[in-house]
Amino acid sequence: MSSKLEYPGLSDAEVRASREKYGENVLTPPARTPMWKLFLEKFSDPIIRILLVALLLSIAVAVYHVATGEAGMSALFEPAGIALAILLATVVGFLFEMSAARKFDILNQVNDDQPVKVVRDGHILEIPKRDVVVGDIVMLNAGDEIPADGVLLSAVSVQVNESSLTGEPMATKTTVEADFDKEATYPSNAVMNGSTMLGGYGVMRVTQVGDATEYGKVYTGSQIENNTQTPLDKQLNTLASFITKASYVIAAIILIARTAIYLSDHPVLDWLSFGSYLLSTAMIAVTVIVVAVPEGLPMSVTLSLAMSMKRMLANNNLVRKMHACETMGAATVICTDKTGTLTQNQMRVSEADFAYAPDSNTKEIIYEGIAANSTAHLDEGANGVMKVLGNPTEGALLLWLADQGVDYAALRNQAHVVEQLTFSTERKYMATVVDSPLLKHRVVYVKGAPEYVMNFCSQQITAQGLVPMESSRPAVEAKLLQYQNQAMRTLGFAYALVGDDEPYFVAGHLAPHIRLTFLGVTAIADPVRKEVPEAVAECLQAGIQVKIVTGDTPATAREIARQISLWKPEDGDRNIITGPEFANLDDKTLLERIPDLKVIARARPMDKERLVKLLQSQDEVVAVTGDGTNDAPALNAAQVGLSMGDGTSVAKEASDITIIDNSFGSITKAVLWGRSLYRNIQKFILFQMTINVAACLIVLIGAFLGTESPLTVTQMLWVNLIMDTFAALALASLPPDERVMRDKPRHLNDNIVTRAMGKGIIGTGIAFVLLLFGLLQYFKHVDVTSIAQFDLRLFFANFFNFTPVHEGLTRYELTLFFSIFVFLQFWNMFNAKAFGNVQSAFSRLNTCKGFLWVTLIILAGQILIVSLGGSLFSVTPLKPMDWVYIFAATSIVLWIGEIYRLIRRLVA
Known part of the structure; x- marks a missing residue:
C-alpha cells in the first residue's frame, strides 16, 4: 500500500x-477519597457536632443520676438514643452516597x-x-x-x-x-x-x-474538589449557632437564678449543702441543653436527601453528592449548553421543499438520489432507536427517508455506484453516478450547498412541470433565506441522465457539459427536544434564570432560544454576546450586563467558568449543564454541576448530578425535588422545634418550682423516637408538591426557620406548655381515675394553685399525662405536613403512603407501650374509653390548624 x-x-x-x-x-484516574475519610466527613455537619456535645453532656447527666442513686441504668437510655440518632444520620447518608458512587462508576467506564x-x-x-x-x-x-x-x-x-x-x-x-x-x-x-x-x-x-x-x-x-458551601449547609450552620446560643442562655439563666434563690433563702451558707445544690442545678442546666438540641434533624435531613436520591434516579437524575439534591431546589440560575440538552443532538430534516410534478416519478427519483448519493449509514440498536454512522447531515436525510417508510439500504443496494465525488469544503457538493433501476438509465445525483448546485442546473421540477432555473431561482433563494434566518442548514438536490461513456467528473469537479435538473431543497437542524419549551417555561415561572452557553454561532443559538420561548421579540443585542466579546469586558461591566444576558454564543471553556463565578459573586445559586471536557471547569465551579449521561468522563467526574437521559426536562424535575425536599426539612424543623420549645420550657418551669419531670427517661426515649425517627420518616417521605414551582427561589442568606415558622414554633410550643402545666396542676388537686371525669372549671380554678392536695401523682394520672403529651405531637405532625401552603392537612393524603404508615405505627406503638409497658415505662393500662377521649380531645390541635388554613384560603 x-x-x-x-x-x-x-x-x-x-x-x-x-x-x-x-x-x-x-x-490518570481521579483520586478517590478513602471510604473511612468519607464516613468521617459526615460528622462535619453542624447539627451532628452539636449532637456530639449533647451526647457527652447526656452521658455526664446519666452518670450523675446513677452515681447519686436517683436513677438506675435506665438513665443511660437518653445518651443511647442520641448516639443512635447520630449513627443513623451518618451511616444512612454514607451508604446512599456509596451506592450512587458505584452506579456512577458503571456509567462512567472508560474503554482504554x-x-x-x-x-x-x-x-x-x-x-x-x-x-x-x-x-x-x-x-x-x-x-x-x-x-x-x-x-x-x-x-x-x-x-x-x-x-x-x-x-x-x-x-x-x-x-x-x-x-x-x-x-x-x-x-x-x-x-x-x-x-x-x-x-x-x-x-x-x-x-x-x-x-x-x-x-x-x-x-x-476536573479532579479539583468543589468546596462550595451549599445553601443548606449555610442555613443549618445558622440554625445550629442559634440553638447553641439559645440553650446556653437558658442554661445560664437557670444557674444564675437558682443560685440567687438559694442564697436568698440561706443567709448562713452551708458549703456542703450549697455544693450539692449547685451540682444539681448544673445537671438541670445541662438537661436543658440536651433537650434543646433537635437530635432528629440530621436524621430528617439525611433521610430526605437519601429518599430524594433514590427517587431522582427514577427520574433520570443520578445524584453523586447528596446535598446536590437540595441545592438544585435553591438554584436561581441555570447555565445550560445547547447540543444534547436543549436539542436532540441528532440532525433531522425540519422541512423538505420538493415539488412533485403531476404524473411523474419525481418522488421516487428524490428517494433514490438521497439513498445512493450518501456515505452515511443507519444502525438500529437493540432499543429500536436509529443511530447515524457517518456524517450527521447525511444521516438526517436517511432518517427522513425512514420517516417516509423508505428502506434506504434497499435503494442503495439496487443502484450500482459507477463513480463518486465525496463532499468537500472546496466543492461544496457531492455527486454520485449510478445505474438507476428506477430510470433504467445511468444517472448522476448531486447534493450540496443550494447556491452552488443551482449553478449547474438548467431547469427545475415544479408542481406545474419543468420550468427554467432562471425564473424559479428567486423563489428558491427566498425560501433559503427563510431557512437560514432560522439557523438551519440547507441542501439542494439535482440530477441528470448521462451516457455510459461520457466523462462525469473533470479535475475533481462535475463535468461542465452536464446540466442538471433541480429537485428542491431541505432544511436540516438539530431539533429542540419536545419537552424543553415547557420545562424552560416552568423554570422561568419559578423565578429561575436560564442562560444558554454554547460554542455554536449567534444565529443558531438565538434561534434555539426563540424556539424554547426564552428569546422574546423585544430582546436585542444586550441579551446576547459572543465568547470573544465576553472575554474582552471587565468584571464590573459584565456584572451590569449579566442580568440581561440570555445567550452566550461561541463560548469557550473559561467563559463559562467566569460566568458562573460572576453570578456567584452576586449571591446567585448556579447550576451548570455540560457534556464535554470543555465544560469541566464550569461544572466544578457551580454549586451544582449537571453532566449528561452520554457526556465525557471528564464532565461526569466534575459534576454532582448526571442527567441520564440528557433532557432539560429532567433538570426541571431535579429543581422540583430539591424544593420539595427543602420544604420537607422545614416541616420537620417546625414539628421538632415546637416540641423542643415545649420541653425546654417545662424543664425551665420545673427548675424554679422544684418539681420533677412527669415523664420518665424511658418515656422520653419513646417521645424522642416519635420526634426523631418516626417523624423524620413521615415528613421526609412526603411526595414532591408541584406547587413549589410557583414560588420564587429562596435567597442564599435566608434563614431556614422563616418568620411564619418562628411564630408557629413559639406559639404552639407555649400553648402546649400551658396545657400540660395546667394538666399537672389539675392532677395535683383532683383524684383522676378516668379522663371522662375531667372538669374544665376545676382545670382553670387550680391553674395557679401551687398548694397540691396530693403529695404526688398516681401512675394512672402519669400515664394519662404521657399519652396526652404523645398525642399532642401526633396531631401537630399533621399541621407540620400542611406547612408551606394553605391546603388542608388531608390534601393529597392518599399519595402520602409513607406518612400514613408512620401515623399508624405511632398509634399502635403508644397503645402497646401503655398496655404492656408496665414498670419499664412506668405506665398502667388505660380504659378503652380514655383512649377515645384522648384521641378526640387532642385532635383540637389539628382542627385549630385546619380552621386557620381555611381562613387563609378564604382571604386569599
Missing part, C-alpha cells in the same frame, strides 16, 4: 523509547482497550488505544474515535465532532493551509483526543498522549 511507503511508522525500539519518555496513552489502526515498521497493525505512543502514525476513518492529540499528515473530506472539547458538533479538518479556519479553537490540521471522525479519512501523527492531551489536561483539572 502507498500509505505504508509514505508513512513507515515507528520501529519497535522507537515505540519503547517513546513510551518511556512520554508515558502510556491512559488518563478499543482498537486503533497504526502504521509500524511499514505495516498496518491494530493495537489497543492505551498502547498508542507519541510519534505513532494512526489511520483514521469515519466513525473512529481519535485516540490522542496529533496533526494530520493527509486528509480527505475530514469532518470531526469536537463537541467534547469545544462544543462544536462538526468541524472541518484539512492539511491545506489556505483553507485553515482562523477562528477555529484548534488548528484546522490538528485532531484531538476524545473527538470522533464524522466523515472522510486521514492519517495523523500523534504529538501528545494520556494526561498531556488537551482532553487529559482538563480531565486532570
